[in-house]
Amino acid sequence: MQNLLTTITEKIEVNTNLTMALHSAFQKIKVQKGEAILEEDTTARFLYFIDKGVLHNYYYHDGKQISSWFYTENHFITAWYSFYAQQPSFEAIECLEDCELYRISYTDYQKLILEFPEFNTLVMDDLG
Template structure:
């Protein structure tokens, strides 16, 4: 997905503002299993996935708990680092080789002061990330594993073909055996 498409999905910008923003963005590539972000470390960048899939997870009691997947067109950001300039909570691992767009947070915040359109784009970006977090919390608190699986099938069907079942089971908050049962019931 092109950087223009990604930026416009967040909030359309006038061409001059988009050019200014794109001047601070560079393309990078990383191999499968690369750790893009590490819990407890400050991350001074916002990334956008051009190609590939990433997962966010936290480690607890010697096991990883996946709580988010990102694929083409999606931002990858540690909000704790982005908002507070503090170390983040999450680990971000690449599940496939990824091409990404990389934007230094410091440069982005400078642009917020220089261009009201980019500042509004940044507000929409933060609002979208907040809504994603809210939806995740509500899903975890009020939906069954079956409902979460159906949501995943509806919203991100490609993940089921591209991501290990162990990561999907972790994301749903169940064991792989339970996931196998759910998948068998749905056939």
């Protein structure tokens, strides 16, 4: 959680209430290399923060896998359109190495940005 908090405090002011809300809203998970955290044609229900590892967003065009973006440690990742619109994603997200991630559900994210709008600004800065 320390990397998440450090990354956030580098960009926005974090008070005790926001710190407590972040601890409550984010859940740590471990994902193996080669595993997908989002499949194509499913809705992105989570926003992730990369504590350790590398991931990529990809889609298929004419039967070939096309990487649209690579994400490294201390960045947020999701299928952005799918997450914000809560619509099925045209892309998938895969771990390129073993990863440690913090995730927040769409519902908890909405609650968090209602109470702390500056958090949404921070996440939007990470859009690729």
